[in-house]
Amino acid sequence: xxxxxxxxxxxxxxxxxxxxxxxxxxxxxxxxxxxxxxxxxxxxxxxxxxxxxxxxxxxxxxxxxxxxxxxxxxxxxxxxxxxxxxxxxxxxxxxxxxxxxxxxxxxxxxxxxxxxxxxxxxxxxxxxxxxxxxxxxxxxxxxxxxxxxxxxxxxxxxxxxxxxxxxxxxxxxxxxxxxxxxxxxxxxxxxxxxxxxxxxxxxxxxxxxxxxxxxxx
Amino acid sequence: xxxxxxxxxxxxxxxxxxxxxxxxxxxxxxxxxxxxxxxxxxxxxxxxxxxxxxxxxxxxxxxxxxxxxxxxxxxxxxxxxxxxxxxxxxxxxxxxxxxxxxxxxxxxxxxxxxxxxxxxxxxxxxxxxxxxxxxxxxxxxxxxxxxxxxxxxxxxxxxxxxxxxxxxxxxxxxxxxxxxxxxxxxxxxxxxxxxxxxxxxxxxxxxxxxxxxxxxx
Numbered sequence: 001x002x003x004x005x006x007x008x009x010x011x012x013x014x015x016x017x018x019x020x021x022x023x024x025x026x027x028x029x030x031x032x033x034x035x036x037x038x039x040x041x042x043x044x045x046x047x048x049x050x051x052x053x054x055x056x057x058x059x060x061x062x063x064x065x066x067x068x069x070x071x072x073x074x075x076x077x078x079x080x081x082x083x084x085x086x087x088x089x090x091x092x093x094x095x096x097x098x099x100x101x102x103x104x105x106x107x108x109x110x111x112x113x114x115x116x117x118x119x120x121x122x123x124x125x126x127x128x129x130x131x132x133x134x135x136x137x138x139x140x141x142x143x144x145x146x147x148x149x150x151x152x153x154x155x156x157x158x159x160x161x162x163x164x165x166x167x168x169x170x171x172x173x174x175x176x177x178x179x180x181x182x183x184x185x186x187x188x189x190x191x192x193x194x195x196x197x198x199x200x201x202x203x204x205x206x207x208x209x210x211x212x213x214x215x216x217x
Numbered sequence: 218x219x220x221x222x223x224x225x226x227x228x229x230x231x232x233x234x235x236x237x238x239x240x241x242x243x244x245x246x247x248x249x250x251x252x253x254x255x256x257x258x259x260x261x262x263x264x265x266x267x268x269x270x271x272x273x274x275x276x277x278x279x280x281x282x283x284x285x286x287x288x289x290x291x292x293x294x295x296x297x298x299x300x301x302x303x304x305x306x307x308x309x310x311x312x313x314x315x316x317x318x319x320x321x322x323x324x325x326x327x328x329x330x331x332x333x334x335x336x337x338x339x340x341x342x343x344x345x346x347x348x349x350x351x352x353x354x355x356x357x358x359x360x361x362x363x364x365x366x367x368x369x370x371x372x373x374x375x376x377x378x379x380x381x382x383x384x385x386x387x388x389x390x391x392x393x394x395x396x397x398x399x400x401x402x403x404x405x406x407x408x409x410x411x412x413x414x415x416x417x418x419x420x421x422x423x424x425x426x427x428x429x430x431x432x433x434x
Contacts, residue, residue: 012431048273056265058383062398064424065416069405072415080423083430123430166275181279184401188286198289199282206297207281213300213340214229 004033005189008162008172009108010041011088014067014078016171017116019183020108021076023173026186030193032175033101036108038092041170043159048168052085070183079118089155091115091122093146094132096154107135221250222406225379225389226325227258228305231284231295233388234333236400237325238293240390243403247410249392250318253325255309258387260376265385269302287400296335306372308332308339310363311349313371324352 005027009016020036027034045052053063064080071078091111095104110131114122122128128146129139145151162172166179173180173189178197180189191197222244226233237253244251262269270280281297288295308328312321327348331339339345345363346356362368379389383396390397390406395414397406408414 048275051268056385058265059385061421061425062383062385062396065421066398066402066405068416068420069408069414073404080427083428085429085431087431166279168273168276168279179279181283185283187290188283191286197286199285203285204278204282208278210297211300212302214302214304 002032003176004035005193006035006037006174008037008039008158008167008170008174010039010170011091011111011115011122012041012085013170014064014116015183017112018067018070018074018076018078019171019173019186020112021074022183022186023171024105026190027193030190032193034105036095036104037158037162038095038155039159039162039167039170039172040089040092040155043156044163044167044169047160047163077117079116081115082121083123086121086123088122090125090143090146091128091131093151093155094128094142096151096158097137097142097145099137103136107132107137110135219249220393221252222410223252223254223391225254225256225375225384225387225391227256227387228308228328228332228339229258229302230387231281231333232400234329235284235287235291235293235295236388236390236403237329238291239400239403240388241322243407244410247407249410251322253312253321254375254379255312255372256376256379256384256387256389257306257309257372260373261380261384261386264377264380294334296333298332299338300340303338303340305339307342307360307363308345308348310368310372311345311359313368313375314354314359314362316354320353324349324354327352 005023007020007023009020023034041052053059068078095108095111099107111122111128113119114127114131120127122131125143129143131139132142133139165174167181169181171181171183173185175189175193178192180192188197222240224237224240226237228234240251258269270276285295312325312328316324328339328345330336331344331348337344339348342360346360348356349359350356382391384398386398388399390402392406392410395409397409405414
């Protein structure tokens with residue numbers, strides 16, 4: 001049986017939210033499951049010394065318009081959270097706890113609805129505990145576990161592993177070892193799952209070995 | 218008559234190449250013209266203190282695969298230039314000279330074919346002169362003019378104006394004052410030209426005034 005699509009996400013990213021609303025149907029119609037992998041986007045950026053779209057002023061407003069436009073096309077609700085960027089550590093750590101796949105999917109659904117679907121945000125422990133309880137967990141216990149060292153280490157390890165696998169943003173989908181970045185790549189991901197990817201190793205080598213004849217640094 | 222779509226581009230960007238192969242049909246079927254505006258992508262990045270995709274190692278290879286995939290979907294030839302990133306100043310400056318619109322379109326077509334369509338690149342004055350001659354210019358004269366201060370100033374002014382208008386990358390399309398970035402935005406641009414853009418000023422204000430509750434800096 002072919003492996004699942006690993007879906008790396010952070011609640012802070014509205015693109016990861018939009019992608020989350022679509023990844024299950026994409027995977028299912030191609031005979032795949034989805035394995036949600038919470039990662040800290042800021043950790044990926046730090047690993048690369050890069051800046052996120054919300055950190056570049058003209059890009060921040062543009063990106064939001066782009067997200068509103070894409071949500072409109074998809075027919076998905078999109079409401080900005082109370083603040084953005086916000087600190088996603090607690091909901092990410094709760095989402096990293098050990099639980100069965102159906103519960104995790106309900107939990108991520110609930111946390112994303114609270115982040116971008118018109119809920120009240122996911123920064124307060126009370127809000128996260130309530131959403132965890134609605135997903136079928138013991139909410140208060142989940143918060144306690146999420147604040148303990150093992151859960152903190154798990155999120156950090158997942159973020160480091162994603163960076164090691166070549167991820168530089170969210171959402172990042174990895175299927176059969178091939179990485180796809182961003183909701184805009186869903187068409188390419190689907191063709192890949194259908195065995196119709198035009199990229200071959202020779203093409204990649206050609207590019208990888210291409211010299212640079214200009215540098216700003 | 219509605220205004221043209223201003224198409225800001227740099228030969229260094231394969232996304233701008235792909236977008237160039239599609240922008241005329243998009244504009245024409247919506248009753249618009251296309252005004253090509255050469256800009257220096259590195260200048261936009263410098264203005265923002267940002268890094269380009271080719272400057273982030275894992276992103277560089279991914280972006281190339283993504284470009285190969287999109288070119289395949291579009292049925293457009295895509296062959297890497299002899300080196301990348303390369304210095305695009307001379308072809309950009311030649312493209313900024315005064316000429317009639319049909320000549321400029323042929324010139325940009327020719328320079329893009331040489332950059333990304335299997336030609337030999339656009340870094341040598343001889344190659345650029347030959348392409349300019351094929352487009353209907355006096356190639357040697359175009360090279361001399363492009364190396365003179367007024368042409369250098371013109372490219373810098375266009376880049377500064379694009380940055381001032383909010384551009385942070387290429388391709389950037391501006392229609393009726395609204396900015397769209399990247400080939401992936403073509404669907405949104407087309408809906409905008411058809412009067413179907415879901416973004417309104419209230420939505421923009423709501424986002425612009427949103428506080429941030431987390432920062433990495």
